[in-house]
Amino acid sequence: MKSLAELAAIREKMQSKIVLRENQQGKRVVVGMATCGIAAGARPVLNAFVEEVNKAGLLDTTVTQTGCIGICQYEPVVEVFEEGKDKVTYVKMTAEKAKRVVEEHLKGGKVVTEYTIGAGAATK
Amino acid sequence: MKELSLNILDIAQNSLAAGASRVEIALREDASGRLTLTIRDNGRGMDEETVRRVTDPFYTTRTTRKVGLGLPLLKLAAEQTGGTMEIISSQTPPAGTTVTAVFDTAHIDFTPLGDIVSTVCNLIQGSPSVDFLFTHETPRGSVELSTAEMREMLGDVPLDSYEVLAWVRDYLNEQYAQWS
Ligand SMILES: Nc1ncnc2c1ncn2[C@@H]1O[C@H](COP(=O)(O)OP(=O)(O)OP(=O)(O)O)[C@@H](O)[C@H]1O
Ligand SMILES: [Mg+2]
Numbered sequence: 001m002k003s004l005a006e007l008a009a010i011r012e013k014m015q016s017k018i019v020l021r022e023n024q025q026g027k028r029v030v031v032g033m034a035t036c037g038i039a040a041g042a043r044p045v046l047n048a049f050v051e052e053v054n055k056a057g058l059l060d061t062t063v064t065q066t067g068c069i070g071i072c073q074y075e076p077v078v079e080v081f082e083e084g085k086d087k088v089t090y091v092k093m094t095a096e097k098a099k100r101v102v103e104e105h106l107k108g109g110k111v112v113t114e115y116t117i118g119a120g121a122a123t124k
Numbered sequence: 125m126k127e128l129s130l131n132i133l134d135i136a137q138n139s140l141a142a143g144a145s146r147v148e149i150a151l152r153e154d155a156s157g158r159l160t161l162t163i164r165d166n167g168r169g170m171d172e173e174t175v176r177r178v179t180d181p182f183y184t185t186r187t188t189r190k191v192g193l194g195l196p197l198l199k200l201a202a203e204q205t206g207g208t209m210e211i212i213s214s215q216t217p218p219a220g221t222t223v224t225a226v227f228d229t230a231h232i233d234f235t236p237l238g239d240i241v242s243t244v245c246n247l248i249q250g251s252p253s254v255d256f257l258f259t260h261e262t263p264r265g266s267v268e269l270s271t272a273e274m275r276e277m278l279g280d281v282p283l284d285s286y287e288v289l290a291w292v293r294d295y296l297n298e299q300y301a302q303w304s
Pocket of ligand 2: 192193194
């Protein structure tokens with residue numbers, strides 16, 4: 001049976017990691033979670049980013065949520081911010097596409113152009 | 125919305141947008157299949173005009189403000205089962221908003237609850253410093269999670285840490301599994 005007491009163990013284990021996280025200036029993934037985004041399937045996309053970023057061990061990457069990004073027809077929309085670089089906007093995202101973005105962009109540093117706004121993904 | 129849990133996620137986002145530091149989500153099912161959803165927050169509240177606008181489709185105002193979709197969608201989901209939605213809100217201290225929706229789960233147009241565990245995880249992930257109290261009571265059993273209680277155990281470990289979110293998911297899934 002899981003219990004609140006287990007959180008104390010997590011606390012022990014986490015102490016070192018927190019310091020690491022605070023010191024990083026990494027990438028920020030922002031998933032649009034307004035009504036339009038949620039209705040279009042933003043939740044599995046958000047869940048996939050949270051899972052895959054952790055699996056890939058990307059301690060310098062944070063996943064956050066935001067309201068309406070203003071391009072409802074392209075939802076689910078995901079933006080990636082990185083210090084000193086242009087914002088990348090991914091549109092019509094799915095959990096599968098999220099996996100690829102984590103692998104190629106967040107881990108590999110190469111933008112998955114075909115999922116960005118203006119590319120093929122926007123007309124699919 | 126395909127799942128009621130997605131409406132709940134969406135309506136709770138309104139509470140967060142209103143600056144709430146505490147959000148209670150309660151689901152209560154009785155033996156007759158009546159489900160009452162309550163989302164209560166201590167955010168800044170809304171004025172009467174906004175309350176009317178989001179609950180009454182025939183109400184128009186002189187001011188042209190952006191029309192949202194979230195509350196009308198929840199209202200529709202409740203009313204299509206023969207149920208109701210009601211909003212009580214105050215902008216004067218103690219400010220806050222309570223949204224209550226009643227559903228008939230036996231009705232053919234009832235939207236299934238779906239992945240409510242994800243909803244709780246998504247909310248904590250998005251707003252780790254907010255106090256969420258989630259309760260789900262049914263004649264079969266009940267589930268409860270309080271992030272304020274979790275925080276007491278976790279100290280300064282953020283609630284959006286992956287390990288903590290994974291714990292929340294397992295903890296809730298385990299409680300739900302006991303019903304069946
Ligand atoms: N809990 C709340 N506290 C304060 N104001 C609220 C709350 N819920 C709703 N409101 C007000 O009512 C409006 C309508 O909410 P609704 O969810 O229907 O649409 P929205 O959030 O504006 O847009 P969206 O379509 O993305 O949901 C909000 O813009 C906000 O001003
Ligand atoms: Mg809303």
